[in-house]
Amino acid sequence: MPMLRVKRRTIVAFLLPMLAMMAVINLWPILYTLYLSTTNYSEFSSDNYRFIGLENYRQLLFSFDSDFFPVLWQTLLYVVVCVSCFLVVGMLTALALNNSRVKGLPFWRVVLLLPWAAPSGITALIWKFLFQYDFGPFNQIGRLFFGPQFGIPWLLNPTLAFISVVIVNVWLSYPFFTVVILGALQGIPGELREAARIDGAGPWQYFRHVTLPLVTPALVPATILSAITTFQMFNTVFLITQGGPVVSALKPGATEFVMIYMYNRILGATVANPHYGFIAAFAITLFIILAALTYLGSGLGARSPRASSIREARA
């Protein structure tokens, strides 16, 4: 790559505004969080906190009453369930939209991609309304068929609440996969289809041995990105359940995923003495996991520029 030759102080002048800004708003918060994670800083001990080494990490990872692993598992379960649903729904819709014999393709395309355009924060609140027990339309529809006593406690039952936030996330995210897969499908040359037909391949065989291998290179980065985004999801789930429903005061709520857990331990209404040091250790551990996932992801597939810019816009 050709470079320009300039004086050293010119380089400094060009870089300084960015580096100064980043030092204050990017670097310092991270380093301070790292520092906090080695102290016993809490709301009550804010005047006389001290360095306690790795005690917070020990408590987080090895203590029996630590919520870390339950929260981590339920987050990972959420990621796996959501991403599988994205893949299936995205693949089916993309295949349907790629079929040129369907009439009115532009119409179907706009309709099926509409959830992507809707601002996710607002739609999360709309979905909360839809799940509402008494006035929510889902239960109203159920009452049409099963009588006035009918009611599904969507957001009140732990399992149903988990399913609800999966449904909402699928609604929000499948269009991204539809677009990615559709783009890959349209890159498959038509001759392959001809060749496969002449060789006597059925639709399933064609899908399994031609479509899938050709779509996979585009799917891998999209899947990794989406897994990382879902892992650190806060907005949508919090706006719908606040991490609840909470069954027992000692256990985290059924939809209390890592970010929500962290947030609730600091700003939650029931937390009298937020233990900032401990939460900082939680945050640093999460960052290590995220960084490892990102690193693994960037090794698995070259990240497509389209995918990452979309992630930025969606975040």
Added chain:
Amino acid sequence: MSQQLPVVETRREQASVNLVVGQSRRLPPGRRTSRLGKRLGMVGLYVFLTVMAIFALFPLYYVVQASFAGAQNLYTTDLHLFPAHFTLANYVTAFTQEPLLNWIGNTLLVCGLTALCGLICSTSGAYALARFRFAGRELTLRALLALQAFPGLLALTAYYLLLNTLHLLNNLLGLVLIYSAGAVVFSCWNTKTYLDGLPVELEQAALLDGATPFQAFWHIVLPLATPALAVAALFTFMTGWNEFALANLVLNANANGSNLTFILGLYSLQSDFRTPWGIFAAASVIVSIPLMLIFFFAQRYFRSGLAQGGLAN
């Protein structure tokens, strides 16, 4: 799915292939019975598309119709898919009794300033990373990647203390400052990647002719990079408007809640003792329509590859 071409054309194709290979002209077995299967397949396809369309549209449709419905339609256990008594009262109330315009104004201000701050702080730095060779360049690029993987939410406590020190708590500018953390990193990558693709010869010529590096940057590079800058601004602008957690950390609602961003405002409507669903629906519709239009406008850039930010290098 497998048969895209009309049957007639398939036969011709088949025939020509058979001529070349010299095999029998019989169609493969099962071709005749698959006629029915094909028709059933198309029916299934339309059923699937319809179900997906209902899934995609229902929440949006429901909130639009709810915004025109009176309370008697909303606070009932029966299903109403059409407003029985069409009314604009919800819209009127949203504008007159709720500080909706303040929420929209605050959000536009925060997102706009974030985009601006991201550009101002990052563009010259991105130029330096794209064009100059210096010690620590590789390190800076790697650090940018690492920073991008760090969600701002993890540093919640640190941000709180930072804003407290700067006296920016409960101030929209404090929110701008936090959001800028992501915006600077994103804009820098986006612009740097774009500049990597621009020829360096123009600037070299300008420097030979006696221009200072700043003049070359200002008069040559900036005009050429305008599309990338616009896209970066658009994306950072869009990043902020759904954000809840950090906004909730920084902003405390005042007496009538006029200092909030709209996502906080809509949330506060829902957390009321008695949720005013109709007003909430009307406010959601008002806010969503311009946002969706902007999104459709911005969506063209996803395809054109102009936005190359993120981890793409």
